[in-house]
Amino acid sequence: MTTFPLGRPAAPALDISGLRVSYRALTALEDVDLSIGWNRVCGLIGTNGSGKSTLFKAIMGLAKPQAGTIRVAGLPAAKARRQSLIAYVPQSEEVDWTFPLSVRDVVMMGRYGSQNWLRSPRRADHAAVAEALERVGMAAFSDRQIGQLSGGQRKRVFVARAIAQNASVLLLDEPFTGVDKTSEAMIVDLLRDLAAAGRSILVSTHDLSSLPALCDEAALINRRIMLHGTPQEVLRPENLALAFGANPLAPRGTIPAALAS
Numbered sequence: 173m174t175t176f177p178l179g180r181p182a183a184p185a186l187d188i189s190g191l192r193v194s195y196r197a198l199t200a201l202e203d204v205d206l207s208i209g210w211n212r213v214c215g216l217i218g219t220n221g222s223g224k225s226t227l228f229k230a231i232m233g234l235a236k237p238q239a240g241t242i243r244v245a246g247l248p249a250a251k252a253r254r255q256s257l258i259a260y261v262p263q264s265e266e267v268d269w270t271f272p273l274s275v276r277d278v279v280m281m282g283r284y285g286s287q288n289w290l291r292s293p294r295r296a297d298h299a300a301v302a303e304a305l306e307r308v309g310m311a312a313f314s315d316r317q318i319g320q321l322s323g324g325q326r327k328r329v330f331v332a333r334a335i336a337q338n339a340s341v342l343l344l345d346e347p348f349t350g351v352d353k354t355s356e357a358m359i360v361d362l363l364r365d366l367a368a369a370g371r372s373i374l375v376s377t378h379d380l381s382s383l384p385a386l387c388d389e390a391a392l393i394n395r396r397i398m399l400h401g402t403p404q405e406v407l408r409p410e411n412l413a414l415a416f417g418a419n420p421l422a423p424r425g426t427i428p429a430a431l432a433s
């Protein structure tokens with residue numbers, strides 16, 4: 173269970189208002205408003221280049237907003253990051269898989285926020301890392317170099333890092349891309365459990381068919397949030413067209429037949 177020293181804040185888990193992020197002349201995000209409560213999994217749906225990764229990067233302080241505010245658990249995002257309240261699972265392309273780090277080393281990184289940098293990990297840190305690896309079914313791979321893992325295993329290791337961090341808000345950028353069905357099912361179950369235990373999760377995905385099982389709510393993004401509602405509302409073809417253009421079947425992924433009518 174996520175613990176807050178003064179109890180769970182009344183403020184939403186994530187509260188974004190009027191966010192604008194530009195890369196020189198290109199405006200990737202404009203007037204983004206998005207608020208997500210606790211115990212929720214929210215899917216972030218949008219076509220390539222719609223601003224999903226930029227939104228995660230802005231929350232993580234990796235892209236600089238020109239306007240707007242981002243609050244996490246009622247705190248400015250920078251303060252929430254310093255308190256390790258936010259965990260981030262980046263897209264696989266953003267990770268240097270040749271780096272000489274073991275699976276255990278990567279998951280231990282989730283504990284750095286609660287450690288004194290000048291000393292070795294404590295017993296509690298080792299226990300948290302071992303438990304997180306157990307939860308994602310990767311304990312047997314603890315000593316393996318991270319490049320020597322399948323796509324699904326790599327994602328599971330980064331989910332384990334987020335679990336070891338015990339963050340309140342988890343951000344996952346395309347966790348199902350290049351992932352086998354077993355790993356996908358395991359990640360979906362884990363995210364549902366983490367939300368039930370008090371966290372809030374924002375997850376970008378192209379896999380529209382996974383939305384109803386994974387998410388309590390979904391947000392369609394196309395430079396701004398076009399619609400934020402239940403997965404069923406968001407999956408209506410006329411609504412998907414807001415994010416994907418006239419043909420909502422064009423993106424990778426399929427609309428479950430029961431929801432496409």
Ligand SMILES: Nc1ncnc2c1ncn2[C@@H]1O[C@H](COP(=O)(O)OP(=O)(O)OP(=O)(O)O)[C@@H](O)[C@H]1O
Nearest residue numbers: 195198199200218219220221222223224225226227
């Ligand atoms: N570092 C950068 N410098 C310049 N432009 C960028 C940079 N990063 C992203 N962009 C541009 O910003 C826009 C939003 O990109 P972003 O990566 O946030 O989209 P995305 O929805 O995550 O896409 P995908 O589904 O392909 O991962 C795109 O037009 C992209 O080309």
